[in-house]
Amino acid sequence: MRNKDLAIFCWSIVIVYLMVALTFIWWIFSSKPLNQEAAVAAIFMLSPVGMLLFEPIRERLEDSIDDLITSACIDKSVYRILIFGRHGSGKTTFIQTAFTLCKADPRIISTKYFEYRRFRAHLHKKELQLDQYTDVAVADYKGQEPSQVIIDSSKDFFGPKGNRVLNAIIFIVDLVPRKNDEHGNPLNDESLLEWLKNGNTLNKIKERVEEHNQYINQASLQLLFRSLYSQNLKSVIFVINKKDLIERLIDDGYLPTNFRDFREYAKHLFDRMIKNINEACTQLGIEDFSNNDSWVFTVSAKSKDESCPLIVRLLKTRS
Numbered sequence: 001m002r003n004k005d006l007a008i009f010c011w012s013i014v015i016v017y018l019m020v021a022l023t024f025i026w027w028i029f030s031s032k033p034l035n036q037e038a039a040v041a042a043i044f045m046l047s048p049v050g051m052l053l054f055e056p057i058r059e060r061l062e063d064s065i066d067d068l069i070t071s072a073c074i075d076k077s078v079y080r081i082l083i084f085g086r087h088g089s090g091k092t093t094f095i096q097t098a099f100t101l102c103k104a105d106p107r108i109i110s111t112k113y114f115e116y117r118r119f120r121a122h123l124h125k126k127e128l129q130l131d132q133y134t135d136v137a138v139a140d141y142k143g144q145e146p147s148q149v150i151i152d153s154s155k156d157f158f159g160p161k162g163n164r165v166l167n168a169i170i171f172i173v174d175l176v177p178r179k180n181d182e183h184g185n186p187l188n189d190e191s192l193l194e195w196l197k198n199g200n201t202l203n204k205i206k207e208r209v210e211e212h213n214q215y216i217n218q219a220s221l222q223l224l225f226r227s228l229y230s231q232n233l234k235s236v237i238f239v240i241n242k243k244d245l246i247e248r249l250i251d252d253g254y255l256p257t258n259f260r261d262f263r264e265y266a267k268h269l270f271d272r273m274i275k276n277i278n279e280a281c282t283q284l285g286i287e288d289f290s291n292n293d294s295w296v297f298t299v300s301a302k303s304k305d306e307s308c309p310l311i312v313r314l315l316k317t318r319s
């Protein structure tokens with residue numbers, strides 16, 4: 001039974017119960033002379049029966065009332081974006097650079113809990129055909145725990161089940177994993193490049209791609225969209241991150257490729273995933289992604305010059 005049907009069912013039981021109870025009480029008090037034993041019996045009977053009836057459905061009712069209130073109160077003028085991707089792919093870094101003017105913190109550590117941040121994006125009026133700014137909320141989570149968004153989806157951010165308000169999903173992948181030193185601190189770019197160059201570079205990249213394929217695939221896409229899709233979800237984009245590292249590998253001659261540029265190379269590696277996202281979007285009628293591949297981006301999330309334009313492009317779809 002769907003949530004809405006269940007709520008209607010629960011409400012019907014409560015209403016029927018109240019009608020029976022009221023009729024019963026009316027009958028006791030209207031009978032002359034007042035039937036005192038019946039009154040005591042009725043109170044005695046009705047309270048445990050009521051408790052029994054209410055007990056299993058109380059939680060449902062509370063939930064449905066809570067959902068109604070959340071739906072009514074949630075600010076629908078805010079553009080809501082979820083960034084979804086495997087741990088270490090650069091979700092938090094991307095959010096930092098895309099919405100702020102500061103440089104990404106190189107000591108960034110793995111996110112622990114689901115959280116969302118609100119930004120007021122000051123964007124060019126002419127470019128966006130919007131007001132001078134637009135309010136945006138972006139959800140971040142611990143990549144190792146996709147359940148933080150798929151199962152325990154925060155109502156405050158996504159809206160209640162059946163009334164989701166998410167507007168966009170950014171899928172993010174990379175070609176280089178996060179590596180830590182012996183003290184658990186993330187390696188800096190130089191050490192990471194050293195690690196990549198040492199041994200079979202191509203295999204290391206392929207292994208990382210495979211890790212992403214295990215994370216974003218037909219099954220996880222189905223779960224994600226099933227949980228969060230609604231008519232409000234209009235845009236899906238795909239971001240391949242850490243372009244700076246791969247370009248340096250190519251420049252240093254560690255990555256001979258037959259492709260024209262990094263974008264072609266990276267797109268080729270994620271062919272299957274892009275196809276899967278494309279199929280899911282086509283089925284749901286999310287035209288942005290299903291129409292063409294201009295929604296596939298290669299960036300260095302550390303650089304705001306690369307992440308900001310992507311957000312401008314995304315927000316354009318609102319107009």
Ligand SMILES: Nc1nc2c(ncn2[C@@H]2O[C@H](COP(=O)(O)OP(=O)(O)OP(=O)(O)O)[C@@H](O)[C@H]2O)c(=O)[nH]1
Binds near residue numbers: 110
């Ligand atoms: N060189 C380079 N490093 C990057 C880039 N983007 C992110 N990183 C680094 O990659 C590591 C992981 O980035 P995070 O932003 O923490 O990744 P996350 O997806 O939020 O990870 P979780 O919170 O664990 O899910 C950090 O050490 C970043 O500094 C990039 O574009 N270039």
Ligand SMILES: [Mg+2]
Binds near residue numbers: 091140141142
């Ligand atoms: Mg993070």
